[in-house]
Amino acid sequence: MKHKLVLLSILLATSASAQAEWFLRGTHNNWAAAQMNPAGTNTMELTNVVFSSAGSIKFDRYGDWSENYGVGGRNGANIAVAQGTWNIKFYTDTKNWNISAVTPPAAYHLRGTFNGWAEGTLLTRVGTSDVYESCQQFVSGDATGGPRFKVDPYGGWGSDAVPAADYTVAAGWVKITFNASSKAITTQQNLAANCGSTNISSSSQSSSSTSSYVSTSAPTTSSARSSSSAPAVTFHLRGTHNGWAEGDLFTTPAGTNQLEACRNFTAGDANGGPRFKVDRNGAWGTDAFPSVDQAASGWTRIVINTSSNSLVSVTTNLASNCGSSSSSSVSSSSSSSSSSSAPVADDFRARTMYFVFVDRFANGNTSNDNGTNPVATSTVKGAGAQSEWKKYWGGDIQGLISKLDYLQSLGVTAIWVTPLVDNINVGNEGGYHGYWARDFYSVDEHLGDWALVDELDAQMEARGMKLVLDIALNHSNQDDQYEFGALYKEGAFITDFASGKNTWYNANGAISDCGDTNPATTCNGEWDDPWSFRNKSLFNLTDFKHGTTSNSLADQYLIDAALKWMDHGVDAFRIDAIKHIEPSFINRFSAAVRAKKADTYIFGEWYNAGAGDSVSMTFLNERRGSELLDFKLRDAIENAIAGNSTMINLSTHISSRAAAMNGFEDLQAIFLDNHDATRTSVYLQTSGLVNSNRPGKGMAKAFADARQNLGMALVMTLPGIPTIYYGTEQNSTWFTANGDGQVGHDPYNREQMPSFSQTTAAYTMISALAELRKNSPAIQRGTYAERWVNADVLVFQRQEGSDCAVVAVNRGAATSITVPNLCLGNAAYTSKVGSDIVNVTSGTGTFNLSQNEVVVLH
Structure with a gap:
């Protein structure tokens, strides 16, 4: 689905010769000049700006009012700000701004x-x-x-x-x-x-009294996972796994007065091997136990008694996440013992996912191209005007089945398909993308039928693949045209927007509509206001009414539909527009599908989610049953390979993910291209504007392809579940500008699959790294550690127990670097991509890196 952050955009020519500091002025500070802080390329920011009442602001370039910006551009009107506490950004290149609500921290x-x-x-x-x-x-x-x-x-x-x-x-x-x-x-x-x-x-x-205390304590890093089931007294697990820091809390109940934790102990320290202690309430009090450090090894389950302050059991050398034992040894300090939790039957971290636009991938049956509404199917496809790109082109489930061998050779082990549910049947546009549903219980006639879905499942299972269904739990079809929110169940009409208001559907207007009918007025703060973005419609898509404490009519309809699709082989779900859905419904949805299949993987689309976006991270760390697509990591990778930021910046962001995601960073879906942004290959090659009005980089094709492949190598080897957008393995491009003047953006990032060649550099690289992911616990779930970095080169290693992988990427000129402290043993290693050989002796290796080269050692 296409999502837009609605900002007031004023594109002005400004002098590049004048050095300027930017200042925020407003009613909150009696229009004083408050200096803003750099927050990235062409971005200034001021955080925690408090408005005790509604007011207004402007941006002052030099602090003397000689050049200031507001609504309408330079010397424009004041910008309205509601009562509250806000983070305010100003983009010095476009003169846009963003005002986002400050949300409570996760801890x-x-x-x-x-x-x-x-x-x-x-x-x-x-x-x-x-x-x-x-x-x-x-x-x-x-x-x-x-x-x-x-x-x-x-x-x-x-x-x-x-x-x-x-x-x-x-x-x-x-x-x-x-x-x-x-x-x-x-x-x-x-x-x-x-x-x-x-x-x-x-x-x-209250918080209104005056301060009398100032601390000079140095901050420490907490990796605690908050849980409402944890006791009031906190028990900190401190050991070699976390540098003996406090903040790693026991939160999982394991019986009466018992808590447990599962952690991976991969190494010791200067004082001995892998080990730990339990620190009651932190601060290394005299109540830490046991009296001497307790040995640990690999994935270790630790159970403690919170009444007696003692260890109940320590089970070492378990499978990933303590799922099952492998040569386990147990030491017990009481007569109690903990039972082993069920093994993780299907760990998506070992998989490589492929996101396919079914309608644009392969046409296996031309007889279903027209469906029941032929005017919504294009006869000229990509050769036509933009309106033709918003119609069906003929791709279907049969076509996908015919290309499974191609995807298997690529190393794909999970296929994420656009929604297969029945979409609207009227109008001169088509629901080719699948996000205009009318019947969640039926297969869209352009794509096939239930028998084909069953065949797809059988063919995928035979190849060891999992089927991931995209499902739009936020909305059905448009409320103002075509079928007007009509909803069916197995062909039987249930409701529409007019008859289902306040029962099946919300009727609160669209996000950012200011509550009026004038399309010229926008209230951009609603995109950051939880009530608005969850209870108002996303553009004109009819918004389901979700229950807050129990299932609404729509909730039960959607859950039962998902269970039906699972009966036909669906193994996992991608939830569209998860930001806009009542969070408690995500709890109930995930619980319902996992009651049917316990290891169901679920992830959601929260535009701009990732480390640094506090609202999405709060949702993620509430552990409601869904992981997220990591947009922030995508942006960081693309900015690095495009030359907008350094490899140092990229590594810093990668390292920040573990704390921001409370240790679940390796379960998030990570990607470079998708259907809501200009393809990276287009951005790197074009000189025109792309999505978000960014100017392209103007690189030559061969150079751009090499940079894109470098980015995909990072996606394939960093913590997370790699997701390939169809055609990326062919460095697919389309350089037409859409109606907003954005080259290669929606719908031109949804082109026909250009080729099924298995010899492109991108295809062979992805295939090799997908094979590595299948077989390497370090790539699947290991730690991330930077080993060498400068502006152009990043070397990092992933380690899980004795398994080690080292990745080196170089976007700059050819260079030779010597990298110490590698987890690899003494040997000569041939790169998994290319043919470089690196000799490692005593943990040190010398890398001879060409420009845009990737070296992967294992």
Whole structure:
């Protein structure tokens, strides 16, 4: 589906000769000049800008009003800003801006005299509410005063710590409740051990008091996964797996007064082999246990007793994620033992996924081309005007079946297909993309029938492939034209927009419509307002009404439809527009399909999701059952290969993913091309504007192909599940500009599959790396570690236990580099792509890299 971030765009010619600092002025600061900060190429930013009431802003180039920008461009009108706290960006090249709401962080750190004011002690979220809790024992104060604490969002002692003055409590066990919305803090004091009984005195303190405490504690990194099932007292797992840092919390119940954790111990440190301790409440108190470090090895399941502060069992050398044992050894410190969890039957991290636009891939049966509405099928296809690109071209399920051997040779082991459900049957446009559904229980007649779906499943299963169905749980078809939101079940009419308002469908208008009928007015803040982007329609697509606590009529319809598709062989789901769906429904949907097939992989499209986008990361870390497509990583890779940023920037972003995703970065779908952006090959070659009004790079084809292949090598080897957009293995391009003047953008990024050649450099490289992924635990789920980097070269390694892979990419001039600290043993290694040989001795290897070369050692 096509998504747009609606911004006010004013393209102005500005002087490149003047050096400028940019300033934000507005009613919030009495129009004072607040200097903005660089936030990337041509981007300035000011975060946490507080508007106590609605007001307005402008952007001032030099801080003297001589050149300022607002609505309408230079010297334009003031830009309206609603009440709230905002992150504000200004794009100095286009003079666009973005105003996004500041959302609560994924983790709130409790810092006080009980833990030496250290970060890493996290409050636990209560369900999906804005309330967080913790139970702590305050023994004494410190040199500055008595027992007390603060709540520090994000950590790092930012200006957002609350309350402003330390919250003082009596010595003893204290239950602390924090409301992230109102910033109000409530305590229950003088409690029994672990806050287990009453005898309560309550007090509350707001965040409006003045500050009296300043900490100079250095921040630490927390990798905790918050869980509403965790006890009030926190138990930190500290060991060689995380550099002995606090913040890695036990959160999974394992029985009465028991918690468990599963972690991968791959190496020791200067003081010994892989090992750990359990640190009660962090800060290395005297209550850490066991008394001596406990040995660990490989994937290790650790079960503790939270009442006796003791180990229950330690099970080592398990399969990935402790799914099953392999030469396990168990040491027990009590009579209890933990049962082994079920093995992971199908781990998508070992798979390579291929995203195919079924209508544009291969035509296996011309008799179904016209469907029931011939005017919506093109007879000229790519040779026609843009209107012809918005019609069916004849690709179908039979055509996909005929190309399975081609995909198998490419190394594809999972195929993501555009929605196969029945789409609209009227109008001079076609639902060729599958996102204008009318009947989720029927196969679109242009594509085939249930018998063909069954044959596709059988043919894929015979090749060890999994079928991934794209499903649009957010909407049906347009509410203002063609079938007007008509919805069917196995051909029987159920409802439409007019009759289903407030029962089947929401009727709150479109996102960014300002609640009026004037198309000239836009309220761009609605794209960042959760109520708006979940309860208003995406453009004119009829918006399903989802239940917040239980299934709505639409919810049950959609779940049952998904279960029917699973009966016909669907193994996994990609959820379209997941940002715009009620989150609790994602919980119920994922639970329902996994009740049928426990290892069902689910991922969703949240445009712009990834490390650095706080709203999407909050959703991801709530673990609602769906992973996400990593758009931020895509952007970082493309910017690096295009020369917009350095390999240093890229590696920094890659390294940030683990913390941002709480250790689930290797489960996210990663990609370079898709149907919502100009193909990278087009962007690199064209000199025109592409999506987001970016000027193309103007590279020669051979050079651009090599750069694109370099980007795909990264996709194939970084943490995540690699996803290939159909035609990328052929370096597919289409250079026509659409109606918005964007070259190669929608619909021109949905061209006919150009070739099925198996000899292109891209095809052979992807095939080799897909084979490596099948066989290498390090590539599938290993750690990421940068080993050598400069502006043009990045060398990193992936490691899982004794399995090691090293990847080197060079976009710059030919160079020779010597890289130490590699996890490879002494040997001569031939690259998995190309023919380079690298000799590794004592962990050091010398790489002779040509421009745009990739070397992969294993």
